[in-house]
Amino acid sequence: MHFFLCFDCLSLCFLLHFRSCVAFSGKNRIIGVAAKNQMVTNVKNTVFGFKRLLGRKYNDPYVQKELKHLPVKAAPLPNGGIGIRVNYLGEEHSFSPEQITAMLFTKLKETSEIALKTKVNDCVISVPSFFTNAERKGLLDAAAIAGLNVLRLMNETTATALAYGIYKQDLPAPEEKPRNVIFVDCGHSSLQVSACAFHKGKLKMLASAADPELGGRDIDFILTEDFCNSFQSRYRIDPHTNPRAYLRLTAEVEKLKKQMSANSTNLPMNIECFMDDKDVTGDMKR
Structure with a gap:
């Protein structure tokens, strides 16, 4: 189980890219890709x-x-923790990050049990290498709420190295010089780098480093701000004042960023009825 970069879960028919997103509505709880897809129309409860x-x-x-980047409301809980306020089943509820995470884990547990046709209780969860003891405990609390028995928390850097080496048949023998490999993981909101030495059936972590505040979203923020400034001058609208419009722009910018990684040509962006019934256009070149 790979925690929070995005989950790769086995479905009954095919592999799904499971998003770390939970939404609430008047009737039910929506999790994963479905929650992500309805975000624009249900901003304050996603x-x-x-x-x-x-x-x-x-x-x-x-x-x-961090809360400045999130469209949901938050307030302190009696114990000093974080209460995320949403409207659920017609009433306002306050959930902790651990409870939200448990909802995600519960869905993953159910999906796994359907695919494997057996009960799933034991698991290993990978976490960012820079997670503190308090963050790790919060994750364990979330897993316990979801009915999971966590056998071990594994650093994502170690999990990546294990995934690389576990099926390799051409690794050097124990008495030979090791194969040294560097792994670079630029995720949504953090960067992790590790160096590992591999022998057949064995790996040794040589070094690791991380920046918990540098990731793909930082590129998204910069590009989004550039378009915001452009729209303010060209259309006299400020996306910062409209959470729904800002989320739409962020989603379009993310698509544009991915396209730019494979294209050096000028790429257009068009959003209909963006704000105040105005259609907006823009473009960017790598």
Whole structure:
């Protein structure tokens, strides 16, 4: 189980790319890709980015910085924790990041049990190498709520190295010089790098480093701000004042960024009825 970068889960028919997103409506709870797809129409009740809030207190400066990026409301809980406020089943509820994470785990557990046709209780969960003890405990609490027995928390850097080497048949013998490999993981909101030495049936972590505040979303922020400035001058609208419009722009920018990685030509962006019944256009070149 690969935690929070995105989950690769076995479905009954095919592999699904499982998104770390939980949404609430008047009738039910929506999780994964379905939650992501309805985000624009249900902005204030769709929760994402909760991994970065695990095990932290509401008044933590880091938490306050993260909450600025989230469209949902949040308030301190009686124990000083973070309460994410959403409208669910016609009433306002306050859920902790651990409870939100447990909802995601519960869905993953159910999906796994359907695919494997057996009960799933034991698991190993990979976490960012920079997670503190408090964050790791928060994750364990979430797993317990979901009815999972966590055999071990494994650093994502170690999990990546294990995935690389476990099926390799051409690794050097124990008495030979090891094969040294560097892994670079630039995720949504963090960067992790590790160096590993491999022998057949064995790996040794030589070094690892991480920046918890550098990831793909930082590129998205820069590009989004560029388009915001352009729209303010060209259309006299400010996407910052409309959470739904800002989310739509962020989603389009993410698509544009992915296209730019494979294209050096000028790429257009068009959004209909963006704000104030105005259609907007833009373009960007790598």
